[in-house]
Amino acid sequence: MVNLTIDGKEVAVKEGTTILKAARFAGIEIPTLCYHERLNPIGSCRMCVVEIEGLSHPMTACNTPVTEGIIVTTDSPRLQKMRMETLKLLLVKHPLDCPVCDKGGECTLQNLVHEFEIEGTVYLAEREDRESLYPTPLIHYWPDRCIMCLRCATACREIKGLGAIDIDGSGFNTSITAVNRDKCESCGECIQVCPTGALTENLGEYKGRPWMVNRVMTTCTYCGCGCQLEINVFNNRIVGVTTKDGIGVNKGSLCVKGRFGYEFIESEERLSKPLIKKDGKFHEASWDEALSLVAEKFKGIKASHGADAIAGIASARCTNEENYLMQKFMRAVIGTNNIDHCARL
Amino acid sequence: MTDILFSSWGGVVVDNRGKESENYEKIEKVSLPEQFAQDENINALIGWYGFLLRVQDVNIVDMCRAYLTAIQNESCGKCFTCRIGTKVLADTLTRICRGKGQDEDLEVLSRLAEVIREGSKCNIGQSGPISLLDALKYFAKDFEKAIQDKNPIPEGNYTYKLTAPCMDACPIHLDIPGYVECIKEGKFQESLSVITNKLPLPGTLGRVCVRPCEEHCRRTILDEPISIKHLKRFVADNNLEKNKGMSFKPTPSEKTGKVAIIGAGPGGLTCAYHLALMGHEVTVYERHGEPGGMAAMGIPDYRLPRDILGFEADQVQKMGVTIRYNATVGKDVKLSDIDKESDAVFIAIGAQTNTEMGLKGEDKGYKGFIPGVQYLQEVNMGTDPYPEGKKVLVVGGGNVAIDCVRCSFRIGKDDVNLVYRRTKNEMPADHVEIRDAEEEGVKFHYLTNPTRILTKKGKVIGVECIRMELGEPDESGRRRPVPVEGSEFVIECDILVPAIGQAIDLKLLEGEEKVETTRRNTLAVNEFTMQTNNPKIFSAGDCVTGPSTLIRACAGGRKAAINIDRLINGKELKATYEDCFDKLFEKVKVFDSRENIGFLGGRKRLHLEMLPPDERKQTFDEVEKGYSQLEAMSEADRCLRCYRVGMIAV
Numbered sequence: 003m004v005n006l007t008i009d010g011k012e013v014a015v016k017e018g019t020t021i022l023k024a025a026r027f028a029g030i031e032i033p034t035l036c037y038h039e040r041l042n043p044i045g046s047c048r049m050c051v052v053e054i055e056g057l058s059h060p061m062t063a064c065n066t067p068v069t070e071g072i073i074v075t076t077d078s079p080r081l082q083k084m085r086m087e088t089l090k091l092l093l094v095k096h097p098l099d100c101p102v103c104d105k106g107g108e109c110t111l112q113n114l115v116h117e118f119e120i121e122g123t124v125y126l127a128e129r130e131d132r133e134s135l136y137p138t139p140l141i142h143y144w145p146d147r148c149i150m151c152l153r154c155a156t157a158c159r160e161i162k163g164l165g166a167i168d169i170d171g172s173g174f175n176t177s178i179t180a181v182n183r184d185k186c187e188s189c190g191e192c193i194q195v196c197p198t199g200a201l202t203e204n205l206g207e208y209k210g211r212p213w214m215v216n217r218v219m220t221t222c223t224y225c226g227c228g229c230q231l232e233i234n235v236f237n238n239r240i241v242g243v244t245t246k247d248g249i250g251v252n253k254g255s256l257c258v259k260g261r262f263g264y265e266f267i268e269s270e271e272r273l274s275k276p277l278i279k280k281d282g283k284f285h286e287a288s289w290d291e292a293l294s295l296v297a298e299k300f301k302g303i304k305a306s307h308g309a310d311a312i313a314g315i316a317s318a319r320c321t322n323e324e325n326y327l328m329q330k331f332m333r334a335v336i337g338t339n340n341i342d343h344c345a346r347l
Numbered sequence: 348m349t350d351i352l353f354s355s356w357g358g359v360v361v362d363n364r365g366k367e368s369e370n371y372e373k374i375e376k377v378s379l380p381e382q383f384a385q386d387e388n389i390n391a392l393i394g395w396y397g398f399l400l401r402v403q404d405v406n407i408v409d410m411c412r413a414y415l416t417a418i419q420n421e422s423c424g425k426c427f428t429c430r431i432g433t434k435v436l437a438d439t440l441t442r443i444c445r446g447k448g449q450d451e452d453l454e455v456l457s458r459l460a461e462v463i464r465e466g467s468k469c470n471i472g473q474s475g476p477i478s479l480l481d482a483l484k485y486f487a488k489d490f491e492k493a494i495q496d497k498n499p500i501p502e503g504n505y506t507y508k509l510t511a512p513c514m515d516a517c518p519i520h521l522d523i524p525g526y527v528e529c530i531k532e533g534k535f536q537e538s539l540s541v542i543t544n545k546l547p548l549p550g551t552l553g554r555v556c557v558r559p560c561e562e563h564c565r566r567t568i569l570d571e572p573i574s575i576k577h578l579k580r581f582v583a584d585n586n587l588e589k590n591k592g593m594s595f596k597p598t599p600s601e602k603t604g605k606v607a608i609i610g611a612g613p614g615g616l617t618c619a620y621h622l623a624l625m626g627h628e629v630t631v632y633e634r635h636g637e638p639g640g641m642a643a644m645g646i647p648d649y650r651l652p653r654d655i656l657g658f659e660a661d662q663v664q665k666m667g668v669t670i671r672y673n674a675t676v677g678k679d680v681k682l683s684d685i686d687k688e689s690d691a692v693f694i695a696i697g698a699q700t701n702t703e704m705g706l707k708g709e710d711k712g713y714k715g716f717i718p719g720v721q722y723l724q725e726v727n728m729g730t731d732p733y734p735e736g737k738k739v740l741v742v743g744g745g746n747v748a749i750d751c752v753r754c755s756f757r758i759g760k761d762d763v764n765l766v767y768r769r770t771k772n773e774m775p776a777d778h779v780e781i782r783d784a785e786e787e788g789v790k791f792h793y794l795t796n797p798t799r800i801l802t803k804k805g806k807v808i809g810v811e812c813i814r815m816e817l818g819e820p821d822e823s824g825r826r827r828p829v830p831v832e833g834s835e836f837v838i839e840c841d842i843l844v845p846a847i848g849q850a851i852d853l854k855l856l857e858g859e860e861k862v863e864t865t866r867r868n869t870l871a872v873n874e875f876t877m878q879t880n881n882p883k884i885f886s887a888g889d890c891v892t893g894p895s896t897l898i899r900a901c902a903g904g905r906k907a908a909i910n911i912d913r914l915i916n917g918k919e920l921k922a923t924y925e926d927c928f929d930k931l932f933e934k935v936k937v938f939d940s941r942e943n944i945g946f947l948g949g950r951k952r953l954h955l956e957m958l959p960p961d962e963r964k965q966t967f968d969e970v971e972k973g974y975s976q977l978e979a980m981s982e983a984d985r986c987l988r989c990y991r992v993g994m995i996a997v
C-alpha cells in the first residue's frame with residue numbers, strides 16, 4: 003500500500019493507483035473531461051491538474067501513479083484558473099449551439115462551462131474549415147463541436163481493437179478521421195464515449211431532448227450475449243438506444259445491431275398477430291386458435307410418423323431461459339432429441 | 348568575451364543592451380555558434396529554454412510570432428491547452444505584427460502562455476511559451492510599441508527544427524518520442540513504421556544498441572531513463588511474431604542508377620535499404636557467407652540471435668537488393684571493376700583486424716593465441732577455436748572483451764579471466780554487460796596489464812602481468828594507468844585473447860586510384876556527405892569512424908545513401924539544413940541534466956526478465972526476454988514526450 007494525503011485527507015491505496023482513482027476512493031471529486039473508466043488515461047483535457055507539495059509543475063491526476071508520502075491539493079486558485087482558461091480555449095472552436103444539439107442536457111462540456119460560470123467565447127483564432135470524413139453513415143461527426151478529447155479513437159482501439167478512426171492533422175486544425183475506413187464496424191462505441199455532441203446518430207429526424215426521453219433498461223434480443231441496453235422512449239416511440247457504462251456483460255458496449263437496429267420494432271411490416279393460412283391465403287387468428295392448431299398438427303404427425311419426424315430449431319434471438327425451455331419442450335413433450343439452434347448453423 | 352546582446356537561456360537573464368561591447372557579461376548557460384551554414388550568420392536563437400539575441404535588428408515580437416507559429420505547427424493536437432492555446436498565441440502575435448494589435452492583447456498573451464506552459468501534456472506545449480514569457484517580461488516596450496505604432500513589422504528570416512534530447516543523442520535521430528508514443532497507444536505497427544522510416548534493423552538495434560539516447564533521456568532527471576532500446580525490440584518482435592514482413596513505401600527518385608556497396612554490415616545494409624527505397628539498383632559485395640558484419644560475426648547469439656538479423660537482412664533483399672556473398676573486394680573482384688559498372692560505390696568494410704598489444708611473440712602464431720574478433724567469429728560459426736585450451740585469459744575492457752569472456756563459458760571453458768589495466772569505473776564496456784559477466788562467474792583482474800606471453804613448445808601457457816595504478820588524467824579525461832615497478836606476476840592460461848581494439852584492413856584500395864585515408868588509417872570522407880576525395884566513392888561505418896557502434900554505422904549508411912541519390916540526380920552535395928542544425932545543437936545542448944523539471948518522479952523502468960546466470964552460461968540462447976504488450980505499453984507511458992523546437996534568425 004502507498005500512503006498519501008489528498009486535500010488534507012490521508013489515503014492508502016494499492017501501488018500503481020493513479021491520483022485520480024485515489025481521490026475518488028477518498029470521496030474527493032476532481033473535474034475531468036477526457037477521462038473514461040473503461041479507457042487508459044488519455045490526458046488530453048488537462049482538467050484534472052493537481053498540485054503536489056514540493057513540485058513546481060502541476061500534474062494530471064488521471065495518469066500519474068501515486069508515490070509514497072505525496073501531499074496533493076486538488077483545488078487552488080492556480081488550478082482553478084488553469085481549468086477555467088482551458089475551458090475558455092475549448093470555446094474558441096466549440097459553438098454554443100446547445101439548444102439544437104442532441105447532447106444538450108447531458109453534455110460534460112456544457113456542465114463544466116456552466117459550473118465554471120463561463121459566459122461565452124473569449125478567445126479568437128483564425129479557422130480553416132476542413133471536411134472530415136467519418137467512416138460510417140450511421141454516425142454524424144460535427145467537427146466544430148469536437149473537442150478532440152480522443153475518447154472515441156481510444157475506445158475504437160482499446161475496447162473494440164479496431165483503430166478505424168484517429169486524430170489527423172496538426173495543431174488547431176486536427177480532427178477525427180477514418181484512418182482505416184474498412185475496419186469500422188459501425189458499432190457506435192465512439193458515440194457512447196463522446197462527452198459532447200460531436201458524434202450523434204444519423205437515424206431519424208426528431209430525437210427528443212435527453213431529459214424528455216424515458217430510458218427503459220432491457221436485454222438486447224439480437225443474440226445470446228445478453229447485452230444490457232436502454233431503449234429511449236419519447237411519446238411512446240423509440241427514438242434511440244443508449245447504454246450505461248459498466249452495466250451488464252457488455253459494460254456499455256454494443257454492436258451495430260444492438261445500437262442502431264431498433265427501427266424494426268416499429269416497422270409497419272412487423273407481424274403482431276398470428277396468421278393461419280386457409281385456401282392459400284393468410285387470415286388473422288387469436289393466439290388460442292393458432293396454438294391449438296399447432297398442437298393438433300404435432301400430435302397428428304407424432305401419431306402417424308413418430309416423434310422423430312419433428313425437429314425444433316431455436317432462435318438466437320431468444321434468451322437462454324427460452325432456449326432451455328424449447329429443448330425441454332422438444333424432449334419432454336414432443337419426445338425427440340431433434341433440437342438445434344440457429345447460431346450453430 | 349561574448350557578442351550576445353541578451354540571453355534568457357535556462358532562466359538566467361543576461362542583459363547586455365546599452366553596454367559597451369567590451370563590458371558585455373558572459374553567457375554561462377549556452378554558447379551560440381556564429382554561423383549556421385556557410386555564409387549564414389546566426390542572429391538569434393529561440394528555443395526550449397529561452398532565447399538569445401546577437402544583433403539589435405532582430406525584431407523580438409516578430410521572432411516570437413514565428414516561434415509560436417512553429418510551435419502550433421508542431422503541436423500534435425492531443426491536448427487542449429497546446430492545440431488551441433498556442434494557436435491563439437500565434438494568431439494574436441500575427442495580428443500585432445500586422446499592426447492590428449490591441450491593448451488587451453499583452454495581458455491575454457501572458458495569461459495564456461502561463462497556462463499553456465503549466466498545463467500542457469508534453470514538452471512542445473510546456474516549453475513553447477517560455478521564450479514568449481521572457482520576451483514579454485524583458486522586452487515589454489517592444490511589444491507595447493508594436494501595438495501602439497500600428498505599423499506592420501516586416502517578417503524576418505527564420506528556420507527551425509524539431510528535436511528531443513533522446514532524438515538528438517541518437518546518431519540517426521530516430522523519432523524516439525514518436526515511436527514510444529505509438530506503443531503507449533497500442534499502435535505497434537505504426538510504431539515500427541516510425542523506426543523503419545530510418546532504420547531497417549529494429550530487432551537488431553533493439554537488442555544490442557549502445558543506446559546513447561537513454562543517457563540523454565530527460566526522464567533520468569526524475570528517476571530512470573525510458574527503456575528505449577527494449578521498446579524498439581518489442582515492436583520488432585511483435586511484428587515478427589505476427590509473421591508479417593515489414594511494409595515499406597518506396598518513393599523512387601527522378602533519376603535512378605546502379606550502386607555497388609562493399610560490406611553487408613549494418614552500414615552497408617542501411618545504405619542499401621535507403622537506396623532501394625529511392626529506387627536504385629543495388630549490389631552488395633560481402634566477404635562472408637552471411638549478412639550482418641560484426642553484428643553477425645562478432646556479437647554472440649545470446650545477445651543477438653542470428654535469425655533476427657537474418658530476417659531483417661532478408662527484408663532488405665526482398666526490396667530488390669542483391670547481395671553477392673563470399674566475394675572479397677580486392678581479391679575476388681577489383682574495386683576499379685566495380686567502380687566502372689556503377690554510378691556510385693559505397694565502402695562499408697568495417698574494422699576487421701585486431702589491434703596488437705605490442706608484446707613480443709604476438710605474431711608468432713602460438714597455439715592458444717587467438718585475437719578477439721577471430722575468436723568470436725569462430726564461436727559464432729559454431730566451432731571451438733581451440734578445444735585443447737580450458738583456461739581463458741582475455742585482455743581488454745570494451746564490449747568485445749566482455750563478449751569473449753561470456754562466450755567462453757558457453758563453449759565449455761570453465762576458468763575465464765579478464766585483465767584490464769584500469770578499474771571497473773573506467774571500463775568502456777556497457778555496465779549492464781559487466782554485471783552480467785560478473786554474475787556468470789568471470790574473474791576480473793583490474794589494474795593489471797600483460798607484459799610477456801609465456802609459451803612452451805609453441806603453445807601459450809600463461810601471461811606475465813604487471814600491476815598498475817591510476818595516475819594523472821590523460822586527454823580522454825580518464826586517469827592514466829601507470830605500471831607499479833617490480834610488481835610482475837604470472838597468470839596461467841592456455842588461451843590468450845587480446846581484445847584491445849580493431850583496425851581497418853584497407854587492402855582493397857591497394858593498386859587502385861587513390862582514395863584518401865587518415866592518419867588513423869581510416870577512410871577520409873566529408874562529414875556531411877560521406878563522400879571521399881573520389882566523387883563517386885562514399886564511405887561510412889567503422890572504416891571511417893574507427894571501431895564504433897552499430898547505430899553510428901547505420902546513420903552513416905543512411906547519410907551516404909541520401910548523398911549518392913543526390914549525386915545520381917545531379918544535385919549539389921552539401922550539408923543540409925538538418926546537418927547544420929545537428930551541428931548547432933551540439934553546442935546548444937538539447938539535454939541539460941541539471942534541468943529542474945518539477946514533475947513527480949519515482950516511477951522506475953520495467954526491467955526485462957533474464958535467464959538465471961547458471962542456466963544461461965551454458966547456452967547461446969538469448970539471455971533477455973522481451974516485454975509483453977502490457978509491459979511495453981506501461982513502460983512507454985513513462986515517456987515525457989520531450990519534443991522541442993529550436994529556431995534561429997538568420
Ligand SMILES: Cc1cc2nc3c(=O)[nH]c(=O)nc-3n(C[C@H](O)[C@H](O)[C@H](O)COP(=O)(O)OP(=O)(O)OC[C@H]3O[C@@H](n4cnc5c(N)ncnc54)[C@H](O)[C@@H]3O)c2cc1C
Pocket residue numbers: 555556557609610611612613614615632633634635638639640641642645646674675676677695696697698699720723746747750855887888889890894895896897898900
Ligand atoms: C565483438 C563485438 C561486439 C560488438 N558489440 C556491439 C554492441 O553491442 N553494440 C553496438 O552498437 N556495436 C557493437 N559492436 C560494434 C559494431 O559491431 C560495429 O560498430 C558495426 O558492426 C560497424 O558496422 P560496419 O557496417 O561499419 O562494419 P561491419 O559490421 O564490420 O561490416 C563490414 C562488412 O564488410 C565486409 N567486408 C570487409 N572487407 C570486405 C571486402 N574487402 N570485400 C567484401 N566485404 C568486406 C565484412 O565481412 C563485414 O560483413 C561490436 C563489435 C564487436 C567486434
Ligand code: SF4
Pocket residue numbers: 421422423424425426427429430467468469470471472473
Ligand atoms: S504537442 Fe504536446 S503539448 Fe502540444 S497538443 Fe500535443 S501533447 Fe499537447
Ligand code: SF4
Pocket residue numbers: 511512513514523524527563564565566573575985986987988989990
Ligand atoms: S522521456 Fe521520452 S521523449 Fe523525453 S528524452 Fe526520454 S525517451 Fe525521449
